[in-house]
Amino acid sequence: MPDSTRIDEVLSTLDAELPRALERLKDFLRIPSISTDPAHRADVRRAAEWLCAELAGLGFDASVRDTPGHPMVVAHSAQGDRRPLLFYGHYDVQPVDPLDLWDRPPFEPEIEDTPQGRVIRGRGAADDKGQLMTFVEALRAWKAVHGALPSDLVLLFEGEEESGSPSLQPFLRENAEELRAGIAMICDTGMYSDGRPAITTQLRxxxxxxxxxxxxxxxxxxxxxxxxxxxxxxxxxxxxxxxxxxxxxxxxxxxxxxxEDLTDELRTDWAALGFDAEAFLAQVGLRRPVGESGRTGLEMVWNRxxxxxxxxxxxxxxxxxxxxxxxxxxxxxxxxxxxxxxxxxxxxxxxxxxxxxxxxxxxxxxxxxxxxPASRMDIADPAFAAAKQALSQEWGREAAYIGAGGSIPIAGDFKQILGMDSMLIGFGRDDDRIHSPNEKYDLDSFAKGARSWARILAALT
Missing domain, CATH: 3.30.70.360 (Alpha-Beta Plaits)
Incomplete structure (x- = not known):
């Protein structure tokens, strides 16, 4: 097993390779892999094959797996004696309508300077191709430094997430032994609203x-x-x-x-976020919270x-x-x-x-x-504390355990079908415009996201 203490070399490699990583991301974003539109069926497969080739080039045993719908991409690194880790993302994207509201063609990605910083703009930049590629680029730098990939990795990339994942549950059941791991890592979420790195530990x-x-x-x-x-x-x-x-x-x-009521640890973590319910509502023209009396704002949107x-x-x-x-x-x-x-x-x-x-x-x-059903992760698992520390080191501020008011069914599927918890770690921002015209992903999120995964891999492998 490579010496995981060489993390500084991996991080330096990621920094030096960022321009080329962005060119690879642009190539990926140019593929209009719209899973809901039958006219783009061939494009969805092309995206799967592009991703499979990238993973095979890194040394993974990678394959495109057919389903009744769009294909899955599955990849394995060499087996070792470590706890297996599964990483999930999706390579399909939302439709682009209404097209006339885009400032540039949605599948011609470019880097833009904005008042908030540099971004890459294009359909799928944040949801989920940019997020997915943060992990792939972390692995690329890892191999460049160590000469080998971390062992006991399973990568699962889906092509139907934006169209309801009709093939996912049957695929998980049919391939449960191959896919089952100690814990799953899902990069399809975001940071807390103030830019704090976060691990989503529960979903309604x-x-x-x-x-x-x-x-x-x-x-x-x-x-x-x-x-x-x-x-x-x-x-x-x-x-x-x-x-x-x-x-x-x-x-x-x-x-x-x-x-269930909040644990003391989560209650402390959430209180430290300083959520202001009235300010949150003011963004949409409201000011007075409603809902279950006697509960905090975050409790009502995440835990009730x-x-x-x-x-x-x-x-x-x-x-x-x-x-x-x-x-x-x-x-x-x-x-x-x-x-x-x-x-x-x-x-x-x-x-x-x-x-x-x-x-x-x-x-x-x-x-x-x-x-x-809802999903709640067992944060007593040491992997959560290790990942939280790694995120805090990279971003220079204490990472938080947060909840999500919405639902991400894949986390529940991993729990019910494969019997494992998930760490939902993403680097999206509230203003990424996912599912909307002019979708973007901050270059800071892409660069530091890849660095974050490198640190997490060092802590867990």
Missing amino acids: GLLGEEIVVRAADRDLHSGSFGGLAANPIQVLVDALATVKGDQGRITLPGFYDGV PTFEINGITGGYTGEGFKTVLPAEARAKVSFRLTGTQDPAAIREAFRAHVRAAIPEDCRVEFHGHGAS
């Missing part, structure tokens, strides 16, 4: 539901039937309004089963479950006015889940709650829209 789960309430067999004149006939919109909003109580708590029986009404329709919504009782009303709602909450049990409790509010001569139907 997500449950989606669509409800349709029907009453009369046609729209009714409100003058003839108002006050006598059931109004599906009223029935629906009454049912939804009672899901949440006055103090912001969800009223469904058993809803809080499995919800929620119920939200995402859309509601019914009746006449066109120009002018039409006085009808509609025949049906629809709503789409979602729950963010934490701890060990059971999505299936919550779905049934919600449906029972709505059914109990439906009058006898009305009808209701439900359509599920996905269900994934």
